[in-house]
Amino acid sequence: MNFIEARKLVHEYIRRDEEDNVESILTALDGVDLDVKQGEFVAVLGHNGSGKSTLAKHLNVLLAPGGGTLWVDGKDAEDADNLWAIRQSTGMVFQNPDNQIIASVVEEDVAFGPENIGVPTAEILKRVEKSLKSVGMIQYREHSPNRLSGGQKQRVAIAGVMAMEPKCIVLDEPTAMLDPNGRREVLEAVEQLNREKGVTVILITHYMEEVTNADRVYVMDNGKVVMQGTPRAIFSQVDTLKSYRLDVPQITLLAYELRKAGLAVPEGILTRQELVEALCRLY
Amino acid sequence: MLRDITIGQYYPADSMIHKLDPRTKLMATLVYILSLFVFRNVAGFAAVTLWLALVIWLSKVPFGYMVKGLKAIVIILLITVVFNLFLTPGETLVSFWKLRITEEGLKNAAFMTVRLIYLILGSSILTLTTTPNQLTDGLEKSLKPLNKIHVPVHEIAMMMSIALRFIPILIEETDKIMKAQLARGADFESGNLVKKAKSMVPLLVPLFISAFRRANDLALAMEARCYHGGEGRTKMKPLRYKRVDLIVYLAVAGYFVAVILLRRFL
Amino acid sequence: MSIILDKVNYVYSEKTAYEIHALKDVSLKIGDGEFIGIIGHTGSGKSTLIQHLNGLVRASSGGIYYNGQDIDDDDYNRKELRSKVGLVFQYPEHQLFETTVFADVCFGPKNQGLSRKQSELKAFTALRSVGLPEDLWYRSPFELSGGQKRRAAIAGVLAMEPEVLILDEPTAGLDPKGRDEILGLVAGLHKERHMTVILVSHSMEDVAKYVGRLIVMNRGSVMYDGTPAEVFAHYQELEEVGLAAPQVTYLMHELRGRGIPANGTATTLEEAKQSILQAFSTKCK
Numbered sequence: 001m002n003f004i005e006a007r008k009l010v011h012e013y014i015r016r017d018e019e020d021n022v023e024s025i026l027t028a029l030d031g032v033d034l035d036v037k038q039g040e041f042v043a044v045l046g047h048n049g050s051g052k053s054t055l056a057k058h059l060n061v062l063l064a065p066g067g068g069t070l071w072v073d074g075k076d077a078e079d080a081d082n083l084w085a086i087r088q089s090t091g092m093v094f095q096n097p098d099n100q101i102i103a104s105v106v107e108e109d110v111a112f113g114p115e116n117i118g119v120p121t122a123e124i125l126k127r128v129e130k131s132l133k134s135v136g137m138i139q140y141r142e143h144s145p146n147r148l149s150g151g152q153k154q155r156v157a158i159a160g161v162m163a164m165e166p167k168c169i170v171l172d173e174p175t176a177m178l179d180p181n182g183r184r185e186v187l188e189a190v191e192q193l194n195r196e197k198g199v200t201v202i203l204i205t206h207y208m209e210e211v212t213n214a215d216r217v218y219v220m221d222n223g224k225v226v227m228q229g230t231p232r233a234i235f236s237q238v239d240t241l242k243s244y245r246l247d248v249p250q251i252t253l254l255a256y257e258l259r260k261a262g263l264a265v266p267e268g269i270l271t272r273q274e275l276v277e278a279l280c281r282l283y
Numbered sequence: 284m285l286r287d288i289t290i291g292q293y294y295p296a297d298s299m300i301h302k303l304d305p306r307t308k309l310m311a312t313l314v315y316i317l318s319l320f321v322f323r324n325v326a327g328f329a330a331v332t333l334w335l336a337l338v339i340w341l342s343k344v345p346f347g348y349m350v351k352g353l354k355a356i357v358i359i360l361l362i363t364v365v366f367n368l369f370l371t372p373g374e375t376l377v378s379f380w381k382l383r384i385t386e387e388g389l390k391n392a393a394f395m396t397v398r399l400i401y402l403i404l405g406s407s408i409l410t411l412t413t414t415p416n417q418l419t420d421g422l423e424k425s426l427k428p429l430n431k432i433h434v435p436v437h438e439i440a441m442m443m444s445i446a447l448r449f450i451p452i453l454i455e456e457t458d459k460i461m462k463a464q465l466a467r468g469a470d471f472e473s474g475n476l477v478k479k480a481k482s483m484v485p486l487l488v489p490l491f492i493s494a495f496r497r498a499n500d501l502a503l504a505m506e507a508r509c510y511h512g513g514e515g516r517t518k519m520k521p522l523r524y525k526r527v528d529l530i531v532y533l534a535v536a537g538y539f540v541a542v543i544l545l546r547r548f549l
Numbered sequence: 550m551s552i553i554l555d556k557v558n559y560v561y562s563e564k565t566a567y568e569i570h571a572l573k574d575v576s577l578k579i580g581d582g583e584f585i586g587i588i589g590h591t592g593s594g595k596s597t598l599i600q601h602l603n604g605l606v607r608a609s610s611g612g613i614y615y616n617g618q619d620i621d622d623d624d625y626n627r628k629e630l631r632s633k634v635g636l637v638f639q640y641p642e643h644q645l646f647e648t649t650v651f652a653d654v655c656f657g658p659k660n661q662g663l664s665r666k667q668s669e670l671k672a673f674t675a676l677r678s679v680g681l682p683e684d685l686w687y688r689s690p691f692e693l694s695g696g697q698k699r700r701a702a703i704a705g706v707l708a709m710e711p712e713v714l715i716l717d718e719p720t721a722g723l724d725p726k727g728r729d730e731i732l733g734l735v736a737g738l739h740k741e742r743h744m745t746v747i748l749v750s751h752s753m754e755d756v757a758k759y760v761g762r763l764i765v766m767n768r769g770s771v772m773y774d775g776t777p778a779e780v781f782a783h784y785q786e787l788e789e790v791g792l793a794a795p796q797v798t799y800l801m802h803e804l805r806g807r808g809i810p811a812n813g814t815a816t817t818l819e820e821a822k823q824s825i826l827q828a829f830s831t832k833c834k
Contacts, residue, residue: 047724048695060507084509092507099500104415104448111519113508124519146451149591160508176722179591179751181791206724245726250754250796250818257822263829272796276803279825283809283832462605463644466636467705468628468660485656488646492691 001074003168003200004059004090006034010067011054028054030223031068038167041194041201043211043231046220047245052204055220056172059202060092073167088117090168091161095176097153098145106148106156107132107141113164124163131162134197135189151182155189162193168200169193175207183207208235209249212270219244236268251275294411298343299527301412305421307528311535312409318542319398319405327545328397334538335401344411352407353400360399367392415447424522437513445501453494460489550616550712550745552579552602552634557611559597559769571597573769574611579713579747584739586756586777587749589766590791595749596639598766599715602747603634632661635711639718641702645690650701651676653690657709668708675708676701679734696727700734707738713745714738720755732759753795757781757816765792778814797821804828 011029016022028051036042046052057063058070061077073089075082091113094100103109107128114124132138135155145153154174161169171190175183187210194201203210211217217234219227221244227234234241238248238256248256255269255278264282269275295301300308315334322331339346373387410418423440430436461471464485471482559572571594579585579602589595600606601613604620604627613620620630638644647653654675658668676686679700685693690701699719706714716735720728736759739746750756756763756777763780765773767790773780781787784794784802795816801824804811810831812824 047726057503062503062507084511087507087509092504094500094504094507096497096500098452099497100504102445102448102501102505104444108416108519112505112510115516115518116509116511118515118517121517121519121521124517128519145448164508180793181590208725245724247725247729251800254797254800254818254821257818258825261822261826263826272800272803275800276807279804279809280807283829459638460644462600463638463641465605466603466631466638467644467657468632468709469656470628470660485644485646489644492646493643 001071002035003038003040003073004034004036004202005071006032006055006058006068007070008033008068009055009058009065009070011051011058011063012066027223029058029066032220032223032225034218034225036168036200036202038200039194039198041191041203041213041215042218043214043216044202044204044218044220045206045208045211045234045246046204047206050220050244051223052220053172054223056092056170056202056204059168059170060090061086062092084117088164089166090170091164091166093154093157093161093169093171093174095173097150097157097177100157101145101153101160104144104146106137106143106145109145109156110141110160110163113160117164127163127165128159131159132156134162134193135159149182150178151185154178154182154186158186158189158193162199166199168202170202170204172204173206174203175205175210183210206246208241208246208252212249219246221245231270232268235270292410293414294344294348296343296412298341298412300338300342300408302527303412303531304522304524304528305413305417306425306522307524307531308409308413309418309421309425311531312406314535314539315405316402318539319401321542321546323394323546327542328394330538330542330545331401335405338408339404342408342412344408349404349407349411353403356399356403360396363395363399364392367395416444419444419447420518420520420522437516441513449497452497453490456493457486457490460486460493550581551614552713553577553612553614554601555612555614557601557608557613559594559601559606560609563609571769572601572608575769575771577764577771577774579745581745582739582743583745584736584759584761585745585747586760586763587747587766588751588753588756588763588792589772590751593766594769595766596717597769599636599717599747599749602713602715603636604630605636632657632709633711634713634715635706635709637703637706637714637716637719639721641705641719642690642695642698644705645698645702648689649687650681650690650693651686653701654704654708657705661709671708671710672704675704678707678738679704680730696723696730699723699727699731703731703734711744713747715747715749717749718751719748720750720752728755735759753781753793754817757795757798758818767792777816781816782814 009029009032013026013028014022015024032055044052044055054063058065058077059072061083065078070077072086075086077086101109102112110128110132111124114127119127129138132141135158137152137155137159140148140152145156148156158169175186178186190201190203191213193199203214205211212231214231217229217231218225219234226244227240235248235252238253241248251272252269255265255275259265265278269278318331322328339349368384368388369382371385371388371391373385375383376386376389377384419440423436426436469482469485474482554575554577557572557575561569561571575598587595587598597606601608607621615630618625620627645653647656651672654672655668658671663671681697681700681704685697690698693701719731719735723731732755735746735748738744748756748760760777763775763777764771765780765787773783781794781798784798787794797818798816801811801813801815801821805813810828812820815821815824
């Protein structure tokens with residue numbers, strides 16, 4: 001069985017007026033199928049309001065499925081008894097770095113998760129050290145989060161999740177509020193955790209450049225999964241991506257334009273190096 | 284502006300007071316405050332002064348830094364002095380117009396001023412030498428018995444520490460919104476009280492909305508990290524009394540007895 | 550219209566342990582109808598700089614002149630300056646507070662002392678120019694989507710009819726389509742209304758595409774000031790201070806390194822495309 005298996009997952013936000021009559025129904029998830037294997041790096045792309053954040057909140061049972069089935073780490077997400085076990089095995093990092101750091105000292109924040117699940121004191125100290133090291137933030141352990149940069153705060157948040165020793169991390173637009181340097185820091189930390197510690201990563205984003213290293217990419221629109229495949233396969237469909245309000249990294253777009261203009265550049269170019277090689281071969 | 288308030292902010296230093304268990308410090312502060320209202324003569328005053336001087340010296344916090352905190356209460360001090368000076372009945376020393384200063388008044392004013400200053404200095408040692416988190420931990424543990432009468436001690440402590448984390452963030456946010464509204468021509472200064480109160484709406488509404496949004500986000504983040512109340516929680520740094528705490532408890536007891544005796548017999 | 554900065558310095562928390570020299574001897578001349586991009590990483594002083602331009606922050610030393618008048622003069626009307634130099638902060642939707650979008654946009658003109666009718670007229674024009682659908686005007690701003698809220702907030706500044714529009718990272722947190730829409734809107738204001746626009750951005754690709762002049766801030770000083778092509782020619786120096794040039798600029802340099810005569814000063818996709826196609830076609834001949 002896959003680590004995450006969603007079948008025809010549905011979620012509706014129902015708005016009611018004061019008399020409890022249904023005012024409007026917004027279908028945020030409309031029959032989503034998702035399969036993620038242990039150790040994979042999966043990216044979910046979509047514009048704002050495409051349902052990707054709602055999907056993320058299901059994986060950690062912050063929202064309960066309104067229809068369909070969801071199994072995480074072999075446990076049924078609909079069974080309330082599995083709630084804490086699932087939250088421990090799939091950690092979650094949110095968009096706003098300030099609104100997810102609870103303590104006024106970095107190491108105390110990282111300890112928050114393990115404290116909640118009742119890890120013994122000596123073990124907590126070990127875990128805090130290990131997870132702060134894994135995101136390169138150990139030298140800030142006694143700092144106040146207020147004086148850290150956005151990228152550093154997000155890395156602390158990731159360490160806080162890692163200290164719970166999850167099998168999977170779900171990151172819900174972790175870089176949307178960061179500058180380019182912060183974005184790079186966070187992405188490098190995440191990719192490293194995936195590569196070296198074998199943590200399953202589900203990265204939710206609308207920055208296409210961030211998903212070039214993913215194993216697989218899902219594209220969501222209007223609550224549905226509309227595309228899935230390797231980054232290369234996805235990026236070669238420039239027009240389709242544009243129709244889903246997404247854009248393509250500048251290099252991929254340039255390759256696409258050159259191809260349209262008649263140069264025999266291969267489809268789905270992801271990096272600058274690839275394009276340089278391709279053009280040199282043609283020249 | 285708001286950022287400049289330094290009263291009671293943690294001052295990192297490597298001192299014996301810093302290392303004490305926060306519960307010990309809470310108890311000692313409480314006893315010290317009581318002692319301020321027990322002494323009533325010069326001998327008692329001397330004992331309290333000695334004790335305060337000793338603690339300040341041990342805490343390794345620069346005295347000048349502490350005194351800065353007093354600036355905030357200058358007005359209160361002045362009011363106290365004036366009231367005590369002129370409104371205490373007794374033997375008249377000086378009088379002019381309808382006002383007269385009595386010997387008792389002079390003494391009261393002096394003692395009250397000393398008490399207030401000592402109160403601020405003494406309690407600021409607690410916050411200067413204890414991190415907010417230690418303080419809430421200490422409170423939580425000291426107040427644990429109240430759990431039996433259904434006081435949500437853990438929740439209160441958690442709320443306090445979250446508030447401490449978010450106060451600087453909200454202050455910064457206030458600054459930002461204020462500037463944004465100023466850029467739209469808002470005026471927070473001129474006009475009478477009603478107009479001033481009205482001009483706060485463009486500041487307060489966004490601030491509240493942002494606070495609620497943050498609270499909502501934070502609640503989600505805490506739930507995602509398996510927070511489910513105080514039950515079954517462990518601590519990375521559980522509070523444990525050391526030998527030095529016992530010694531301090533004894534010293535505090537000795538000090539309090541001394542202050543009471545000085546009141547009785549001198 | 551012109552803004553002149555003459556050796557402007559700004560120091561935070563002067564004479565304390567937290568003293569920060571946020572601006573160091575910044576001298577600039579901003580001319581009428583320019584479209585200027587400001588780049589620099591977090592803490593480079595770019596936010597402090599733009600807050601000087603409308604008098605929200607007062608320089609510690611140096612002079613700022615708007616249309617030749619010193620804005621630090623005691624009798625200078627700084628409130629009026631703020632409506633001439635419109636400043637859209639980062640995440641401007643966080644400043645919305647009224648019950649309807651329309652009422653919120655009226656806030657600025659009302660503060661300018663205009664009558665209700667005049668204010669409403671200006672709000673009307675502003676909401677039109679940001680392209681917010683009319684059926685949203687009388688809704689609560691909090692019911693709008695992220696991109697719509699941002700347009701409403703920008704309309705709130707435009708309604709004051711400023712001569713200069715400054716935007717601090719107006720696309721932060723928006724998705725690609727939302728980003729293109731906002732930038733398109735800003736470019737349109739510059740083109741059609743000949744407004745002076747100053748755009749603070751983290752995206753080199755965006756500034757390269759839109760602006761005519763680029764100012765690079767680093768540690769409180771102006772590091773480069775010129776056309777995007779001139780500035781990005783220093784891509785190696787930019788990297789040393791944690792910035793970068795657009796991806797295509799690197800590509801062009803790499804192609805040149807491999808013997809393809811690509812144009813090293815190309816900074817936009819279109820320029821790069823033309824230059825590569827040209828290189829290939831001359832070779833075929």
